[in-house]
Each structure stands twice: as C-alpha cells, then as structure tokens.
Amino acid sequence: MQFSVVRERIAAAASNVVMPAGAPELVCTGYVPDGVTAPCFFVAEFDVEYDKAFRRGMDSADFTARVLVGRADDKSAQQILDSLLSGSGTGSLKTAIEAARGAPGEAALGGAAADLHVRRVQGYRWYEHNGTQYVGAELIIHVIGSG
Template sequence: MQISLVRDAIADAARVVQLPTGIGKLTCTGYVPDSVVTPCFFVAEVDVTFDRTMGRGMDELSFTCRVLAGRADDRSAQRILDALLSGAGEASLKQALEAARGAPGQAALGGLADDLRLERVQGYRWYEHQGSSFVGAELAVKVIGDGST
C-alpha cells in the first residue's frame, strides 16, 4: 500500500459528513495542516506493521487521525465534536469512513486497500495546534492491504 494515497483516501472519505446547518463543512486533509480551520479532520501519525502474512502478502497501517471542533465556545464545539464522533448519523465520521470499505468483496478506499476500520475514539480533550487550543479527539483507523504494492 502506498501510505500517501491511503492518507488522502481517508481524508476524502471523511469529507462526506454533513454537519448541522450553520456550521459549515468539515475541512479534511491527509496530512497535519499548518493552520486549522475548524471543524477540521486530518490524518496524523501512522504506524506500519509489515508482513502480516508471508511473502509480503499483507501489511497493516494504523493511523491516528484527529478531529478539532473549535475553540470559541466550549459547549458548541463539544456538541459538534459529539456529532462527529457518534456511531451513526449524517455527521458520523465512523459511518463516513466505513462507507469507504466498499460492498462485500470489494476493495476499500477505491481499491487502495483490502479493508479499513475505525477502531476507537480516544483523547477527547483540548489540543494545542500552532499556538491555539481546540477541543478535539483522536480516531484510531486500521487499514490492511497488499504489502507488495
């Protein structure tokens, strides 16, 4: 799997969420942005486990993604974050990311991987980014696919 292409495909999958009226669109990027326009989703760190099957058959990528909801009003930013972290609904990142798995028997992320799964949400707290504080959380996304590509 090509890490750069997978990063971008995860961001593209997140881009389909629909936030409540008046909030605007979710800004999504496959890399850590220099500056943040909230609400923002980005793919941050990656851990790579090679050779999950013999002969370079499968690698596993574990991505830490972050979503930063805002900083102007504690309560409203946390409500936006809650909607993004919910298991279902138009604003659900879980629902949006897992839709990119494709139908049963199809490759995930438009053919870039065999499968992906949003495993958990962690670190619901205030984050420092470029000198500003934002309420946010981390999402652990696991992607498996061909190790020889």
C-alpha cells in the same frame, strides 16, 4: 499499500460527513496542516506492521486521525465534536469513513487497501495546534492491504 494514497482517501471519505445545522463545513486533509481552519479533520501519525501474511502478502497500519473544533463557545464546540464522534448516522465520521470500504468483495478506499475499520476514539481533550486551542479527539483507523 501506498500510505500517501491511503491518507488522502481517508480524508476524502471523511469529507462526506454531514455537519450539524449551523456548523461550518468540515475541512479534511490527509496530512497534518500548518494551520487549522476549524472544524478540521486530518490524518496524522501511523504505525505499520509489515509481513502480516507470507511473502509480503499483507501489511496492517493504524492511522491516527484528529478532528479539531474551534472553541468560540465551549459547549457548542463540544456538541459538534460529539456529533462527529457518534457511532452511526450521517454526521458520524465512523460512518463516513467506513463507507469507503466498498461493497462486499470490493477493495477499500477505491482500491488503495483491502479493508479498513474505525476502531476507537481516544484523547477527547483540548489540543493546541500552531498556538491555538481547539477541542478535539483522535480516531484510530485500522487499514489492511497488500505488502
């Protein structure tokens, strides 16, 4: 797996999410931005397990992505975040990202990985990024691919 390609393609998949009516478009990037234009989705840290199959046949990685929403109005910001964290539907990041798995038998992320799965949401809380507070959460995305 080429990690930079995987990061960029996860962000591209996330950009297909449909935002709630009246909410700004979701800004998506494969890397941690210096400054956030909310709402924002970005791929942050990742952990890798090498050699999951004999002779470098497969690696697996857990990518931590964050979604941050501005807090001009605390309730509406949390409602937008809740919508993005739904398990299904056009406004679901899980649905948008997992659509990049491809059809059965196809490689995921346009050939950058064998498969992926959004495992969980964690850390629903206030985040500070470059001195500004946002309500946000983390998505853990499990990706497997060639070693």
